[in-house]
Amino acid sequence: MPLGILDDTKLEHVPGTAPLSELGRTDLEVAPGIDQGLLKHDATGQIVLIPQPSDSPNDPYNWPRWKKELFTVVIAYGCGCVGAVGPLLTPAFVPLAAQFGVPLQRFTLGCNGACIVAIAAGSLLCNTLAVKVGKRPIYLLTTLGLAISCFWAAEVKSFGSLAAARTIQGFCMAPFEALIPASVADIWHVHERGFRMAIFNLGVLGGINLAGPIAGSVIQTGSYRIAMHGMGGAFVLMLLLVVFLMPESAFSRHDALNIDTSDKTVDTGISEKQFAEHIEDRPAASESSAPRKTFMQDLLPWSGYWDHVSFWRTLLRPFVLILSPIVMWATLLFTICISWLVLISITLSQIFSAPPYNFSVSAVGATNVSSFVASVLATLVAGTVIDGVAKYMAKRNNGIFEPEFRLPVMATYLIFTATGFFAWGQSLYKREPWPIPVIVCMGLINFGVQLGTTSVVTYVTDCHREQSAEAFAIMNFIKNMFAFGLTFYANDWIVVQGVRNCFYVIGGTTVAVTLTTIPMYIFGKKARSWVFRYRVLDRVLKTK
Template identity: 20%
Template sequence: MPLDSVGTNDIEKTTISHDECNYANSTRSLSPEHYDYLMQRHGTVDLDPLPSSDPNDPLNWPNWQKNYEILSIAFGTFTSTFMASGMQPSYEAMAEKYGVSISDASYFTSVQICVFGILPLVWIPLMNTYGRKPFLTVGALFCCALNIGGGFCQTYGQQMATRVLNAVFISTVTSAGGSVVGDLAFAHERGKKNGWWSLGFVLGTPGGSFITGFIQYHAGTRWVFWVFAIMNFIQFLLWIVSRETVYSRGCPDTIHINYIGIRKSSARPFSWFMFIRPLKHASSFNITMAVIAASVTFCYGNIVLSVEMPQVMISLFHLNAQQMSLQFISLIIGSVIGEIIAGPLSDWWMKRCTAKRNGRRVIVDRLWLTYDGYLLVIVGLIVWGVYLTKATPNHWSIKPLVGAAITAAGNNKIATVITTFAIDNDPKHAGEVSVYINLVRSLFGFIGPFYFPSMFENLGFAGSAGLMCGLVFLFGGCTTLIVHFCGWRRERQYEKSIK
């Protein structure tokens, strides 16, 4: 079955490979040596995608090596959003130091979110062609230097320059999550393994504000940047001992590696078209609907809480930086619970559905696991908004934070399942699909803080929560339901055609 018909019929076949070459494997065409190798290494040949008999094939690596690479990516995505949101407790101090308003200081975070969305369009094609390891390693080292420089900046312009450049280089790792999982994980593992880096990306937002609040309160702004630099240096060390995951399976490939580790592969030649190729996935109905659902839910289930919580809670309850940081525990707990539910459950559910369909994998089956996520986001936002409206000034209450935790759990569950579903539509180009998701999600999240204050001022907390719930229901739940229904109808027609 050709790959484009997979998106049409919502069915994954075990003969589809996810590398860049137009190459299909079949267990019936395996050589005896290939068959024996796969049985010895994996204990089965029923694998999607089917590995080669080369021990250097990333799918044949030891499990500890695969997990190391994916966890390194997860730590990198966590660090990226950690550093962006970790600026929030320092807004007041930096605004005073640089002679600007707190609103102007907030752009240190907003501009990084914007860069996270755009730069992967550049990094992904380069990494797919020349290898990921050199870009990830050098990017982490440059970020370390830029964060050290950020601690010595004396003007707003200098600090803004370091934040923009920092986002440019840290976006190498935010670009690579889906690609690395696609290189290392089989189809039955994608839900859990995508959940690792997805959790890191989501958890970094509240985690940054939580940790740096203590740092800002006890040690000052400069140490916030020192901590960022330390995290980047740890990343640098992790990448130094990592392995290259880019591999051309089933294609004649001649690789030349220069003295700084950048490779040039004959199977993956450079092309300027690569820089816009991720945008071609906008033509896929399933992927685009998933991107819309993921973007809207991430904005109102994560960004709005992370960005607005400091401004709302500080003015309402008069909290200091350390007290404010404690409020983010709710988002951290919710996100972790959401991921514990989402990843393993998603893979288990798909195995069960595949077994019921006699080995045929229908990717829209995964969408059943999103609806309770949307419900959690909506219920959590209502609790958060209503109890903030009822809150008494200077009398702290945990009730809004309960709503925030519920929302965070639902958001992370949706993020993991929807991202995996989008990649399932075109596993051959997992990296490009991830870039498309990240681009739209980041740009939509970047726009949010510009209108959030006006929304809360005009509608109040309860009214704003109601509006956001409506948007999540319409552009999240309803779009998912439409995709699910269309896929279900096509599956019914397929079942009738083979009877």
């Protein structure tokens, strides 16, 4: 029973479990007939690389560190832009609804609701295309679509046209929510992912939180059209960054030991005798003899990557993956983590434009500054907390890493976020001075959300590395459909029940859902074994 996790006795090796560190290990031979010296380690020589890279210089796991870091910087910028464009207009919902001559609830539904439901649909379709042809073509096309739709939204003459532009924006936003975690897993090893996943989350949450202060001031002093033109310019820059610094990360890996996704301790994909012969013949047959791609080859819009599973089978993959208890649980947590932030964003103007606060458009937007600061602070500690806890627990577990070692960090989500929701509702009900709900409560909420979502995303990636794109596609689809439902009644909910009762319900729901992390931690390894043993995913996910 590794540190409270129920062990599994039905498989030799449960997928996801892997030797992260050899410190304290006594089984110097990892598998019969396989010399442990064949395992590749990090630069310190103490941490086993999970997954094991191939010998190809074009394997993203073998990219130079500078190339990986620049790739991650583009992720942060791109996710920031995508995070910003969603709630860009929320500080001005009340005056814009009056300007277009539509009720506030209808404006919210057309402006944000259409965008959210398009993200849900786009998550599935873009994932299908990305699995078939690779991620780079999808990133390029949708970034171009984001730039065009922003310029379109800036010049609309009617509310219908604005809703249409926002729908296109939502569809093009989808890859930067659904595919990025899989891209992170494509290039970073397990012990490096926590901080990079936090960077991804910071991009999204940072964009959401910075959009308000900037757009609010721009809209108040100029117009929403200027804000949309500026957003279009940001996406033009993003397109250039994607072209030059985001090469294809999907890679068909051969000649690599599988120590994390197989039911064998070490899986070579061939018999031990064949493996030994293959090692001897490696100079003639190894991927290492393949020439390294040139910079110009990396710039090609399509690398030639192709998955032979049919389009329709690929489209069905995410719906089958929801049968995994890990993905089912993560979808519940991910939906709760993010959707309540959507509810807050679409009700900020309603709450702070009214008495006793009577905020201007720019002041409503500025309420998000504390959320951004909290997200940055959480990101700074995320690497130490999430990766550090996993490495510490792996060392305590005789060097064996379990994906469930990511889950103790969810305690921070329970403590900070739930407290923030209860305090938010109470402070607004009592009409406390604005620094209490804005700085204290929103700061607590976003600090917890950043750590919580990073923990959930990293856990799913560790459990379902080979199907991570499909996992995040279905997670984003369900999350955005739930958020879309919120746009129908969020504003009216606060009017009818009051802000305190509304957020007491949200806080209570958050506590109840987060407590499911305890059984997930205890039974997670058995769940991973069950998924593998009963081949829950194979009929759709495998080509044969």
